Every structure is written in C-alpha cells, then in structure tokens.
Amino acid sequence: MIIDCHGHYTTAPRALQEFRDRQLAALDRPSRRPVPATLKISDDEIRHSIETAQLKLQRERGTDLTIFSPRASGMAHHQGDPQMSLAWSQVCNDLIHRACTLFPENFVGVCQLPQSPGASPAECIGELERCVSELGFIGCNLNPDPSGGHWKDPPLTDRWWYPLYEKMVELDVPAMVHVSASCNANFHATGAHYLNADTTAFMQFLTSDLFRDFPTLRFIIPHGGGAVPYHWGRYRGLAQDMKRPPLGELLLGNVFFDTCVYHQPGIDLLTKVIPADNILFASEMVGAVRGVDPDTGHYYDDTRRYIEASPSLSAQDKRKVYEGNARRVFPRLRSRQQATKNGV
Amino acid sequence: MIIDCHGHYTTAPRALQEFRDRQLAALDRPSRRPVPATLKISDDEIRHSIETAQLKLQRERGTDLTIFSPRASGMAHHQGDPQMSLAWSQVCNDLIHRACTLFPENFVGVCQLPQSPGASPAECIGELERCVSELGFIGCNLNPDPSGGHWKDPPLTDRWWYPLYEKMVELDVPAMVHVSASCNANFHATGAHYLNADTTAFMQFLTSDLFRDFPTLRFIIPHGGGAVPYHWGRYRGLAQDMKRPPLGELLLGNVFFDTCVYHQPGIDLLTKVIPADNILFASEMVGAVRGVDPDTGHYYDDTRRYIEASPSLSAQDKRKVYEGNARRVFPRLRSRQQATKNGV
Numbered sequence: 001m002i003i004d005c006h007g008h009y010t011t012a013p014r015a016l017q018e019f020r021d022r023q024l025a026a027l028d029r030p031s032r033r034p035v036p037a038t039l040k041i042s043d044d045e046i047r048h049s050i051e052t053a054q055l056k057l058q059r060e061r062g063t064d065l066t067i068f069s070p071r072a073s074g075m076a077h078h079q080g081d082p083q084m085s086l087a088w089s090q091v092c093n094d095l096i097h098r099a100c101t102l103f104p105e106n107f108v109g110v111c112q113l114p115q116s117p118g119a120s121p122a123e124c125i126g127e128l129e130r131c132v133s134e135l136g137f138i139g140c141n142l143n144p145d146p147s148g149g150h151w152k153d154p155p156l157t158d159r160w161w162y163p164l165y166e167k168m169v170e171l172d173v174p175a176m177v178h179v180s181a182s183c184n185a186n187f188h189a190t191g192a193h194y195l196n197a198d199t200t201a202f203m204q205f206l207t208s209d210l211f212r213d214f215p216t217l218r219f220i221i222p223h224g225g226g227a228v229p230y231h232w233g234r235y236r237g238l239a240q241d242m243k244r245p246p247l248g249e250l251l252l253g254n255v256f257f258d259t260c261v262y263h264q265p266g267i268d269l270l271t272k273v274i275p276a277d278n279i280l281f282a283s284e285m286v287g288a289v290r291g292v293d294p295d296t297g298h299y300y301d302d303t304r305r306y307i308e309a310s311p312s313l314s315a316q317d318k319r320k321v322y323e324g325n326a327r328r329v330f331p332r333l334r335s336r337q338q339a340t341k342n343g344v
Numbered sequence: 345m346i347i348d349c350h351g352h353y354t355t356a357p358r359a360l361q362e363f364r365d366r367q368l369a370a371l372d373r374p375s376r377r378p379v380p381a382t383l384k385i386s387d388d389e390i391r392h393s394i395e396t397a398q399l400k401l402q403r404e405r406g407t408d409l410t411i412f413s414p415r416a417s418g419m420a421h422h423q424g425d426p427q428m429s430l431a432w433s434q435v436c437n438d439l440i441h442r443a444c445t446l447f448p449e450n451f452v453g454v455c456q457l458p459q460s461p462g463a464s465p466a467e468c469i470g471e472l473e474r475c476v477s478e479l480g481f482i483g484c485n486l487n488p489d490p491s492g493g494h495w496k497d498p499p500l501t502d503r504w505w506y507p508l509y510e511k512m513v514e515l516d517v518p519a520m521v522h523v524s525a526s527c528n529a530n531f532h533a534t535g536a537h538y539l540n541a542d543t544t545a546f547m548q549f550l551t552s553d554l555f556r557d558f559p560t561l562r563f564i565i566p567h568g569g570g571a572v573p574y575h576w577g578r579y580r581g582l583a584q585d586m587k588r589p590p591l592g593e594l595l596l597g598n599v600f601f602d603t604c605v606y607h608q609p610g611i612d613l614l615t616k617v618i619p620a621d622n623i624l625f626a627s628e629m630v631g632a633v634r635g636v637d638p639d640t641g642h643y644y645d646d647t648r649r650y651i652e653a654s655p656s657l658s659a660q661d662k663r664k665v666y667e668g669n670a671r672r673v674f675p676r677l678r679s680r681q682q683a684t685k686n687g688v
Contacts, residue, residue, distance in 0.1 A: 231568070
C-alpha cells in the first residue's frame with residue numbers, strides 16, 4: 001500500500017473561494033459575514049473535482065491513499081480575525097470530510113486549524129477535537145507563522161503553543177508544519193516561504209527541549225524538510241557546537257520529513273542522509289508544481305518514480321516510506337480504516 | 345590555485361567588538377558616539393588573530409587566497425541608524441583592508457555596506473566606491489534584509505535597489521547576498537536566517553526581469569544556495585509553470601552558488617545539479633560550524649575534501665570551481681593581484 005501523506009484539496013469547486021471572498025468583503029461588518037449554510041456545493045461537484053484530478057493521478061501513479069487537507073495557501077491565517085478564521089476552517093474541514101466520505105478508500109482527512117496572528121493556539125483546540133473525534137481526521141496542519149511572512153508569533157518551541165500540543169498528544173495526532181500564503185513581498189509562497197518555514201521549524205526544534213516536555217509529540221516537516229537534508233552536515237555540526245545531543249537522539253523520534261522533492265538528485269540525497277524510519281512518502285499533488293519535466297517526460301511531482309529509483313532504499317525501507325512510517329506517525333489511520341471497512 | 349570566495353573576519357581582536365558596544369551604548373546620544381580613531385588595534389594583534397586561525401587553516405587545507413569580509417553577523421544593520429551603520433562599516437572595512445595589506449598573498453577584501461532598515465541602498469554607494477577604488481576591494485556583501493529577520497525592505501529585484509546595482513555594474517564588482525544577525529526569535533541566524541535568505545533571494549531573481557535590466561550584474565548566493573539546489577526540480581517546474589525561460593537562460597549568467605555545504609552528500613548534489621560554471625569554492629571558515637565531524641575525522645567546513653571527492657566534477661570542472669569562476673565573477677581580482685605583485 002502506498003500512502004501519500006501530503007495532499008491538499010487545491011481543486012475545490014469555485015463556490016468555496018466565492019464564500020471566502022464574501023467573508024473577506026465583510027471583514028469590517030461581522031453581522032454581514034456569510035453563514036456556512038450559504039455555501040452550496042453538491043456531492044457531484046466534489047466527486048468531479050477529485051475524480052478528474054487527485055483520484056486520476058492516484059490511479060495513474062499507482063498510489064492508494066492520500067492524507068488530505070484543505071488548500072494550504074487558502075488557509076491565509078493572516079487575513080480576517082479569529083472568528084473568521086474559525087468559520088473558514090470549519091467550512092474547509094467540512095468539505096474535506098465530505099470528500100473523504102465520498103472516497104473513503106482513497107482519502108483520509110487532516111484539518112486546517114483556526115489560527116490567527118497573535119491569537120493563542122489554545123483557540124484551535126475545539127476545532128481540532130471536532131475534526132478528530134467527530135469527523136475521523138487523523139492529524140492537523142500547523143502554521144508556524146500565522147502572520148503570513150512577517151513571523152510575528154513566538155517560535156513553535158515556545159510555551160505559547162503548549163496547550164495545543166497537549167491536545168495533540170491526548171488525541172495522538174501529529175501536525176504537519178505548513179505555512180500558508182505570504183503577504184510579505186519578499187517571500188514567494190511556494191518558492192520561498194514554504195521552504196523557509198520548513199528550515200526554520202527544524203532549527204527551532206534543534207535548539208529546544210520541546211521533545212523532553214512532549215516525548216510523543218510528532219511533526220512532519222514537508223517539502224523534503226526545506227533546506228535541512230541538503231545541509232545535514234551543518235545541522236549536525238551546529239548541534240555539536242552547541243553541545244546538544246546528536247540529531248538522532250535529539251529529535252528524530254519526533255520529527256519526520258516528507259518526499260515532496262521534485263527531482264531524482266534531491267530524493268537521492270534525502271534518502272541517503274535521513275534514516276528511512278523518518279521519511280514519509282508524499283507528492284503534494286495537485287500542488288505547487290503542475291508541469292511535466294521535459295528532461296524525464298514525467299510530472300515533476302510524480303515522486304513515486306524517484307523513490308523507486310533511489311539507490312539508498314532497500315525493499316524494506318520502501319515499505320516504511322510508503323506505508324509503515326505513515327501508520328506509525330498517524331496511528332489513527334488504523335481505526336479510521338477499520339471504521340471505513342465497517343461502513344462507519 | 346584555490347580561491348575561497350567566502351571568508352569572514354570572525355576572529356577580529358576584541359577591541360573591535362568593544363568599539364561596537366560603545367557605539368550602541370551611545371545610540372540615543374550621537375554626540376557621544378566613539379570616533380574611529382579611538383579604536384586601537386596593532387598590526388601584531390591583526391597578524392596573530394589571522395595567523396592562528398584563517399591562515400593556519402588555509403595552510404592545513406591547501407587553499408591559497410580567501411576573499412575576505414567583515415563578520416557577517418556583526419554587520420547587524422538592524423541596530424543603530426544609517427550614520428552609525430556607516431561609521432561601523434568604515435571601521436570594519438578598514439580593518440579588513442589592514443588584514444589584506446598584511447597578508448596580500450592570502451586575503452583580498454570584500455566590503456560590508458552601510459545598510460540600514462528603510463534607508464535607500466543609494467546611501468551605500470559612497471562606501472562601496474571608497475572600498476573598491478581606494479582600498480582595492482573586489483566586491484561587497486549585500487544584506488537582503490537589513491531589518492534582521494523582519495524582512496521589511498523591498499525584494500532585491502525592486503527598483504529600490506537599482507542605484508546600488510548601477511554602481512556595482514560600473515565598478516564591475518559582484519555582491520554576495522548575505523544577511524546578518526537575526527533579531528526575530530523565530531530565526532536562528534546560521535541555522536535558519538542565512539539559508540532562508542539564500543532561498544528567498546533566488547526566488548526573487550527567478551520571478552523578476554532584473555537581469556534584463558542589468559545583464560552584467562552578478563550575485564553569489566552563499567551556503568550552497570540555501571535550499572535551492574536540493575529543490576532544483578521545484579524551481580525548474582515553478583519557472584516552467586510561470587512561463588519563465590529555463591533557469592539557465594533566466595539567471596545562470598548572473599547567479600552563482602558557493603560550496604559552503606558541510607557534508608559529502610550535499611556537495612555531491614550541488615555539483616551534480618548546478619553547472620560547474622556556476623559554483624565557486626568556499627568554506628566560510630572560521631565560521632558557522634567549527635567542530636570536527638566524528639564520522640569523518642575532519643572539520644565539517646573543510647569543504648575542499650568534499651569537492652575533491654565529488655564524482656560529478658572533472659579535473660577541468662574543479663579548476664573552474666577552485667579558481668576560474670572566481671576570476672570571472674570577481675574580475676577586479678586580477679588587477680588587485682597585479683598591484684600586490686608590484687608592491688602597491
């Protein structure tokens with residue numbers, strides 16, 4: 001079985017964005033904000049939007065199950081206020097739930113959190129709990145910079161975030177560290193802000209004792225870990241200079257990398273440098289890069305081909321990357337699939 | 345000949361930092377700021393600080409010439425005001441000049457610019473011109489984020505920067521894109537801010553027509569290009585999706601990467617993915633990572649060993665990486681060396 005741990009609903013019916021536009025247009029007039037019931041999307045529209053995109057690509061590429069969440073750049077936590085972020089998150093998460101219910105064999109949900117710049121992460125607990133306990137979601141996306149490129153909130157290792165971590169540990173769900181759109185002209189979203197956030201989060205973890213406080217807390221750093229595996233020697237050396245424990249001991253029990261790296265040399269480096277136990281298969285399709293690489297004739301984001309060709313992974317390693325690690329990092333996957341099997 | 349294009353004077357005598365401390369202590373009382381003449385550092389102190397560090401390592405590692413600039417994290421453009429930044433830059437650059445004059449065979453200068461958040465880059469022209477025309481410097485370090493981790497100034501591709509670029513083109517000097525210390529708690533300087541800035545600058549270049557406006561402008565992106573070579577497929581794909589020209593055509597005539605990547609797999613990736621014409625040898629010693637890698641028994645930043653062992657580089661490629669590219673990117677190196685030979 002091949003589990004893709006990183007897929008966003010980037011092809012949602014247009015009505016979703018129209019709802020968001022109406023919401024933002026009423027930013028200064030809360031009484032005129034649209035209520036969720038005004039968002040009308042039929043099951044057929046959802047089916048069509050997925051069958052022609054993510055599901056089609058799953059079949060073509062021979063992957064089985066996508067861990068599916070709302071569009072990352074659409075979260076836009078920097079826009080609006082906490083109330084608006086909550087309403088928007090609920091709408092987006094409900095739509096993910098409908099998609100996963102329509103295709104229970106192919107998609108399982110991960111939620112958007114109702115973050116907002118300066119608002120306590122504790123405000124996200126209710127929606128996380130609803131998504132996990134009521135909608136059967138198995139994880140969340142956590143934005144380390146709700147300000148959208150201004151980096152105004154405390155680092156992920158600050159106690160500011162602890163109430164949310166306590167709930168994650170209680171529910172036994174991991175978070176993918178994933179920023180959203182950038183409203184800072186310096187940072188292109190998918191070409192800079194995303195990768196910078198990945199690198200930044202890793203270094204925050206490296207310099208903290210977060211995992212002593214939360215030994216079972218788990219994070220996936222997407223996009224192949226940003227710059228981290230390419231600079232693994234730098235990180236080993238920095239940890240050593242700071243008298244920190246070796247990286248394996250310090251954080252590899254809690255931090256995992258996905259495989260959203262869109263060329264063979266990148267995946268070769270990732271799989272050579274990072275232990276196979278810490279790599280989760282992912283493509284982020286349909287996502288940041290949509291074209292076909294003229295050098296290979298295949299989609300840039302068809303990452304399964306790179307994994308297959310990696311010289312560092314044994315057959316057993318590949319099983320871990322494709323399935324075993326995802327089951328370990330997302331333990332609720334098991335009960336979710338059991339429920340699906342039983343028609344719940 | 346082996347030219348190391350990225351070395352900072354991280355071992356400067358303590359009096360330099362004491363001068364800076366006095367400067368910052370008088371931030372609100374400009375009349376009490378220290379004058380440069382109060383900074384007393386003897387030639388012997390400079391000699392000692394370099395002979396026991398950078399020069400010793402040059403000899404041990406078999407490299408010949410370091411392109412030498414003030415300590416990057418010491419620039420701290422976010423502190424003080426433009427006048428203070430100018431005085432501080434002059435002091436730091438003068439010290440580099442003295443070091444290069446004491447060891448003319450081993451070091452050649454690159455200057456710190458007197459940037460300040462919100463101040464026009466045009467304000468840096470005078471100091472750049474002084475360093476190049478009077479002190480024989482061959483390039484500059486350009487901070488893409490003078491705000492120190494808040495990223496408040498415009499992207500490097502904005503016309504805001506053009507007056508400085510015009511002067512760089514006129515003087516025929518390149519810039520290394522190099523941030524300084526971070527005053528944003530989210531960003532560890534050498535573990536996140538530096539690499540993020542490298543990645544950010546590359547994506548700014550990718551999305552702009554800067555090099556159509558300045559066909560001979562040249563930038564070195566340090567630290568192996570941040571996350572860029574590891575995500576080369578992503579960048580090729582993003583450029584393609586945006587209908588930009590292929591990366592080679594778009595920016596590889598103007599953008600170069602150094603080899604400050606501190607493990608063999610990272611250098612192997614860099615040298616496989618990036619054309620040999622665009623890679624400049626560098627170690628950043630004595631710099632961000634100072635320890636010995638227990639896995640190899642050698643210093644992490646002894647990057648020559650990785651270049652030697654790279655399977656992608658022919659003997660001719662290595663000559664380019666070690667020397668030829670640096671001479672092409674820093675054309676003033678030639679006249680500087682001629683002057684040194686003639687005892688000027």
